[in-house]
Amino acid sequence: MTMAVSNPHYTESLRKLMDAFGRLPGVGSRSAERIAFHLLKSSREEALELSDAIRAVKDQVRHCSICFNLTEGDPCSICADGSRDHGIICVVEQPKDLLQLESTGVYKGVYHVLLGRIAPLENLTPSELTIPQLLERVKPAAEGGGSAAPVKEIIFATNPTMEGDGTALYLQQEIAKIAPGVTITRLARGLPAGAQIEYSNKAILADAISGRTKA
Numbered sequence: 001m002t003m004a005v006s007n008p009h010y011t012e013s014l015r016k017l018m019d020a021f022g023r024l025p026g027v028g029s030r031s032a033e034r035i036a037f038h039l040l041k042s043s044r045e046e047a048l049e050l051s052d053a054i055r056a057v058k059d060q061v062r063h064c065s066i067c068f069n070l071t072e073g074d075p076c077s078i079c080a081d082g083s084r085d086h087g088i089i090c091v092v093e094q095p096k097d098l099l100q101l102e103s104t105g106v107y108k109g110v111y112h113v114l115l116g117r118i119a120p121l122e123n124l125t126p127s128e129l130t131i132p133q134l135l136e137r138v139k140p141a142a143e144g145g146g147s148a149a150p151v152k153e154i155i156f157a158t159n160p161t162m163e164g165d166g167t168a169l170y171l172q173q174e175i176a177k178i179a180p181g182v183t184i185t186r187l188a189r190g191l192p193a194g195a196q197i198e199y200s201n202k203a204i205l206a207d208a209i210s211g212r213t214k215a
């Protein structure tokens, strides 16, 4: 972690602000200093717009109680959309992956956001993720499953990395145990190994969804 340039003449609050910016992804100590001085120069109104926006995001944005997508209303607009196919669930690691898949415009099912991937070395176990909630959704209604429509297909759109693949494999086994009739598919392998869905080209991603293969 880069800490802000430590000039002993900075006041305590200025130093705190620089440290806070310096902890943001992609912001080095020089940029943190530049942003802090920019805010100092701006009008009070303009500067407080930033703090208000941060507060609003923290107070109003939450995870959808069904799919864990980021939303301001619950359920999210995708889960609340009756024109989508609630029998197809696309499983992604992060809300950003969902947004990228949505931007292709080709997918008409619903989603489940895991909020990470299984990574034992980082102590990320299935119960740290939203895996228990996904299994509840997939469970047949006769056994108390909680989906709006019987689930007929689960598409794994985890990142094509070792951990993303491992997470999909684990889920595939768990789903087969509780709902053996559900078809399990994966995004077609147009995506290069190690790629990140959130940074993938829309056209490639659209092909990967349309050409998904049975896992």
Ligand SMILES: [Zn+2]
Binding pocket: 064, 065, 066, 067, 068, 069, 075, 076, 077, 078, 079, 080
């Ligand atoms: Zn939702």
